[in-house]
Amino acid sequence: MKIAKQARRDAKGLFRDCIRDGLLDENRVREVVRRVLEAKPRGYIAILSHFHRLVKLDVERRTARVESATPLESRLQTKVQADLTKLYGRGLEISFKENAALLGGLRIKVGSDVYDGSIQAKLAALRESF
Amino acid sequence: MSTILQEIEAEIAGAKMATAKQNVGTVREIGDGVARVEGLTDAMLNEMLDFGHGITGLALNLEETEVGAIILGDYTEIEEGDEVRTTGKLLQVPVGKGLLGRVVDALGEPLDDKGPVKSELAYPVEKIAPGIIRRKQVSQPVQTGIMAIDAMIPIGRGQRELIIGDRSTGKTTLGIDTIINQARLNHAAEAAGNKDYRPLYCIYVAVGQKRSNVARIINVFEEHGAMAYTTIISASASDSATNQYLAPFAGAAMGEWFMDNGMDALIIYDDLSKHAVAYRQVSLVLKRPSGREAYPGDVFYLHSRLLERSARVSEKYGNGSLTALPIIETQAGDVAAYIPTNVISITDGQIFLETDLFYQGIRPAISVGISVSRVGSTAQVKAMKQVAGRIKLDLAQFRELAAFAQFGSDLDAKTQAQIERGKRIVEVFKQPQYNPVPLEVQVAVLWTVQNGFIDDVPVDRVKDFQTKLTDFLTSRKNELMARILKEGALSDTLTADLKAAVTEFKETYK
Ligand SMILES: Nc1ncnc2c1ncn2[C@@H]1O[C@H](COP(=O)(O)OP(=O)(O)OP(=O)(O)O)[C@@H](O)[C@H]1O
Ligand SMILES: [Mg+2]
Numbered sequence: 001m002k003i004a005k006q007a008r009r010d011a012k013g014l015f016r017d018c019i020r021d022g023l024l025d026e027n028r029v030r031e032v033v034r035r036v037l038e039a040k041p042r043g044y045i046a047i048l049s050h051f052h053r054l055v056k057l058d059v060e061r062r063t064a065r066v067e068s069a070t071p072l073e074s075r076l077q078t079k080v081q082a083d084l085t086k087l088y089g090r091g092l093e094i095s096f097k098e099n100a101a102l103l104g105g106l107r108i109k110v111g112s113d114v115y116d117g118s119i120q121a122k123l124a125a126l127r128e129s130f
Numbered sequence: 131m132s133t134i135l136q137e138i139e140a141e142i143a144g145a146k147m148a149t150a151k152q153n154v155g156t157v158r159e160i161g162d163g164v165a166r167v168e169g170l171t172d173a174m175l176n177e178m179l180d181f182g183h184g185i186t187g188l189a190l191n192l193e194e195t196e197v198g199a200i201i202l203g204d205y206t207e208i209e210e211g212d213e214v215r216t217t218g219k220l221l222q223v224p225v226g227k228g229l230l231g232r233v234v235d236a237l238g239e240p241l242d243d244k245g246p247v248k249s250e251l252a253y254p255v256e257k258i259a260p261g262i263i264r265r266k267q268v269s270q271p272v273q274t275g276i277m278a279i280d281a282m283i284p285i286g287r288g289q290r291e292l293i294i295g296d297r298s299t300g301k302t303t304l305g306i307d308t309i310i311n312q313a314r315l316n317h318a319a320e321a322a323g324n325k326d327y328r329p330l331y332c333i334y335v336a337v338g339q340k341r342s343n344v345a346r347i348i349n350v351f352e353e354h355g356a357m358a359y360t361t362i363i364s365a366s367a368s369d370s371a372t373n374q375y376l377a378p379f380a381g382a383a384m385g386e387w388f389m390d391n392g393m394d395a396l397i398i399y400d401d402l403s404k405h406a407v408a409y410r411q412v413s414l415v416l417k418r419p420s421g422r423e424a425y426p427g428d429v430f431y432l433h434s435r436l437l438e439r440s441a442r443v444s445e446k447y448g449n450g451s452l453t454a455l456p457i458i459e460t461q462a463g464d465v466a467a468y469i470p471t472n473v474i475s476i477t478d479g480q481i482f483l484e485t486d487l488f489y490q491g492i493r494p495a496i497s498v499g500i501s502v503s504r505v506g507s508t509a510q511v512k513a514m515k516q517v518a519g520r521i522k523l524d525l526a527q528f529r530e531l532a533a534f535a536q537f538g539s540d541l542d543a544k545t546q547a548q549i550e551r552g553k554r555i556v557e558v559f560k561q562p563q564y565n566p567v568p569l570e571v572q573v574a575v576l577w578t579v580q581n582g583f584i585d586d587v588p589v590d591r592v593k594d595f596q597t598k599l600t601d602f603l604t605s606r607k608n609e610l611m612a613r614i615l616k617e618g619a620l621s622d623t624l625t626a627d628l629k630a631a632v633t634e635f636k637e638t639y640k
Contacts, residue, residue: 057168057195068136073133105139112155113171114153115152
């Protein structure tokens, strides 16, 4: 238990060191992982796994997944991109994906925020209300 | 054609973005009724979380990377990777008069067969207690119908009085008797069309008890016509620790509704020892740090925030009140254990029940010496104050003298008389269960004791004398009794009439 706590604290410190100008610096992340694996400090596996988790959450927070039933036209893509950047600031990685199950509309997920304007979600809400 | 449709859809989605925003997370770990959820960055403390399948959870631990939530209901259906949503709502229960006469669980769902609970309003389970400005000093009595309490440890509306004692010393019975007496008073006021009477609605919260016990209590209430004014909240021993932890807070929310609407309510938490144990379990599975006796560090705050919600609200804010009678079970009379000391320090007094007294046949087994009510005496009816003023002291002195007299030394006449009086007072205060005594009868009997009318009655016949005197007064002198109740104080003429009545009775008593 003690080790786990210390490992979490260390991982957090390392994670903080990887932030440059408010954004996660990928090169530094690689560097940190390499250095830790070289030095093998006490509980380094625990440190790295918590570090991995923090990075994963940060990446998720900065990743927007835009899903639509049919491929989005490039003009729309630019607009969604601009809107999201306005909302979440720079450094947002945006990926576009097709998902026929949505039937229509868009579903956007940024970190744990979800904007669901898909027909599928509306049908589900309708079903719930019965 | 398809692009224009897409364009419109995207526009609409964009317009709805602000409103349709949801916060989701995924279940990382599930077990013991606790889920650890990754994401959910917007979750609030005590917010209800939607786990799908109609299952609700309660966010209790907000950590850096995840949220620890307890599951209300069956958690076996939830799987790792399931999506969880915030709801923006705090946990709430139905409140209102529709709950009277009902038996419900910790979430306000009915456990009886009387159909759904009729209620339009819901209150959050966790609510901040009334502030200092809104409060008022306790000034109206709660008539428990238990002579020893009404005379020596009076309780006021809005007070928090702890009932504490070992197992099976009659703790629950004190609570039940109090509720039965309220039913009696409420019925009487209704029958007399008394509009000024403020009924006391009752809430009985059973935490971690056997179901058979709760069923027995419901039966007693029904037999005495008390259910109509009472709500029972049951989170029995076989319910989850989560529900046992929530039940008292749900009860407090239901009581607060009465207080907020200018009415008076009484809530009995039976008992907070088991509640603390349930909370300890919840905390341990949530991996919160544990302290003394493995209780989490905030177990004190758990009970203080619960009991602080009982209050008397001033006229400006509706004049309502919520009286609390928390119950604590001790081990071998140890009031210095962790949970008992905590609760003693946040209540306005305690009624201490002793195993020894209980087995000596002194029931209710109240240990008068260490039982106190710190605020209730301001609420005591004047007539009661007149006759009971000195009785607590007399009784305490008697206990000391009696211990002293055991050594067989010669006693002077005055001490002897004090001991003889004490023995009779002890007898008078014995009272069978489910048998509340009306205030006016209590006053008359205590007046009789104080004025030496029972000094020549043999100790083993005191109870018989008391019963027959009560019969005589309530049947033949019911007008006098009604006057005592109405005037609320013993004036000279009233005293003279009472004296005449008691003298008349004594002449016929054999
Ligand atoms: N005033 C009384 N006169 C006679 N019997 C009584 C009286 N009060 C309680 N009893 C009896 O004593 C027993 C224990 O009472 P009760 O259940 O109220 O105690 P308790 O302290 O709540 O017990 P537990 O620890 O099990 O919760 C019951 O069988 C009850 O009938
Ligand atoms: Mg009990």
